[in-house]
Amino acid sequence: MTKDLGFDTLQVHAGTEPDPATGARQVPIYQTTAYVFRDADHAAALFNLQEVGYIYSRLTNPTVGALANRIAALEGGAGAVCTSSGHAAQIMALYPLMGPGLNIIASTRLYGGTYTQFTQVFKRFGWSAKFVDFDDPQAVADAIDDNTRAIFCESIANPAGVPTDIDAIAKVANDAGLPLVVDNTSATPYLCKPIEHGATLVIHSTTKYLTGNGTVTGGAIVDSGTFDWSASGKFPSLSEPEPAYHGINFHEALGGMAYTFYSIAVGLRDLGMTMNPQGAHYTLMGIETLSLRMQKHVENAQKIAEWLEADPRIEAVSYAGLASSPYNERAKRVYPKGAGALFTVTLKGGYDACVGVVNNLELFSHVANLGDTRSLIIHSASTTHRQLSSEQRAAAGAGDNVVRLSIGIEDADDLIADLDQALSKATG
Ligand SMILES: *Cc1c(COP(=O)(O)O)cnc(C)c1O
Numbered sequence: 309m310t311k312d313l314g315f316d317t318l319q320v321h322a323g324t325e326p327d328p329a330t331g332a333r334q335v336p337i338y339q340t341t342a343y344v345f346r347d348a349d350h351a352a353a354l355f356n357l358q359e360v361g362y363i364y365s366r367l368t369n370p371t372v373g374a375l376a377n378r379i380a381a382l383e384g385g386a387g388a389v390c391t392s393s394g395h396a397a398q399i400m401a402l403y404p405l406m407g408p409g410l411n412i413i414a415s416t417r418l419y420g421g422t423y424t425q426f427t428q429v430f431k432r433f434g435w436s437a438k439f440v441d442f443d444d445p446q447a448v449a450d451a452i453d454d455n456t457r458a459i460f461c462e463s464i465a466n467p468a469g470v471p472t473d474i475d476a477i478a479k480v481a482n483d484a485g486l487p488l489v490v491d492n493t494s495a496t497p498y499l500c501k502p503i504e505h506g507a508t509l510v511i512h513s514t515t516k517y518l519t520g521n522g523t524v525t526g527g528a529i530v531d532s533g534t535f536d537w538s539a540s541g542k543f544p545s546l547s548e549p550e551p552a553y554h555g556i557n558f559h560e561a562l563g564g565m566a567y568t569f570y571s572i573a574v575g576l577r578d579l580g581m582t583m584n585p586q587g588a589h590y591t592l593m594g595i596e597t598l599s600l601r602m603q604k605h606v607e608n609a610q611k612i613a614e615w616l617e618a619d620p621r622i623e624a625v626s627y628a629g630l631a632s633s634p635y636n637e638r639a640k641r642v643y644p645k646g647a648g649a650l651f652t653v654t655l656k657g658g659y660d661a662c663v664g665v666v667n668n669l670e671l672f673s674h675v676a677n678l679g680d681t682r683s684l685i686i687h688s689a690s691t692t693h694r695q696l697s698s699e700q701r702a703a704a705g706a707g708d709n710v711v712r713l714s715i716g717i718e719d720a721d722d723l724i725a726d727l728d729q730a731l732s733k734a735t736g
Pocket of ligand 1: 393394395396419421422462466491493494513514515516525526527678
């Protein structure tokens with residue numbers, strides 16, 4: 309067919325074909341470490357990147373490769389690499405770009421674990437992150453210096469579900485000749501394709517919506533294939549002979565696939581943050597229904613946010629899909645299919661009411677996760693943000709009186725009834 313395939317078709321078919329050896333219609337789990345070379349010349353061609361094929365599963369595996377190609381197709385990228393977790397994807401995404409003394413500009417609104425990685429782990433590599441409010445693109449531009457190598461944000465940002473104006477940030481990145489890296493975990497390519505808004509790299513925690521049912525951890529990095537790595541001289545790993553891979557110049561040799569090949573040939577080879585084939589299988593199963601689930605997640609989130617906003621026990625609801633949200637116009641423009649299913653709720657009863665709600669909910673699970681088919685809740689102040697001071701928690705959008713909801717795909721009326729009874733018990 310010459311027609312461009314739609315999202316619902318791609319999520320089922322992209323990256324896969326009937327197994328060439330057996331005709332198996334579903335993607336087999338290639339549970340193997342190594343692959344037999346046809347002969348010594350074949351082996352040499354594979355190691356020289358002259359021929360594409362399989363060497364060793366730390367680098368490539370057919371099951372994992374099928375998932376990478378499917379995610380690349382859904383995001384509209386040139387290539388993708390899967391990783392062992394979302395956090396692995398973040399480090400791997402930046403690895404080809406960074407070095408000691410270099411920095412990234414990152415949004416203040418991030419997943420808690422990402423903030424820790426950027427502040428603590430980065431230091432050990434000699435990297436650093438400057439945190440800026442991405443609602444102010446000029447502040448992002450002002451923070452860039454000669455040592456900046458990337459700009460990093462989430463599409464629909466944790467924990468309050470704030471939709472980032474990716475077009476505005478991409479313009480700043482483009483003007484500075486820097487790649488924009490967007491963590492698209494909570495929007496998924498169904499609600500937003502950051503590459504269409506100017507992003508260079510898109511990363512995922514496939515642990516969340518892409519798998520969708522809370523079974524495995526995984527990550528992915530998608531490259532748009534359009535960034536000119538050679539223009540500024542700032543990305544020598546990609547634009548100059550790479551000593552870690554017998555002096556190959558990746559950009560010259562591989563063009564739009566330079567970043568993807570580098571991430572496999574050097575990133576996965578040397579860092580080893582590889583996704584396993586069993587994990588890729590679960591995510592391939594999940595991704596087949598991504599659009600159907602996201603439609604229900606978003607529909608439920610909208611209903612529940614509206615119900616909560618009208619309830620006298622509630623002080624505020626952060627959902628950008630609400631007409632009252634300061635981000636409603638932006639959400640409609642950048643995320644027209646919905647503002648995601650992640651938001652925070654501020655309770656009038658404060659810390660005690662939050663703990664009471666969490667303890668009394670029956671359908672919502674109290675877990676440190678998001679993007680499951682099941683509805684989830686977490687009171688950050690008594691869990692993930694426990695080590696922070698009250699002021700630090702408030703600044704992170706995880707104040708003592710705030711709970712974060714990740715709305716699942718159950719019946720919205722059942723979820724509302726559950727919230728209603730838990731609120732009643734918690735607030736007496
Ligand atoms: C969960 C999450 C991560 C980390 O992913 P893991 O798979 O848990 O390592 C990164 N970013 C966002 C937005 C997340 O929700």
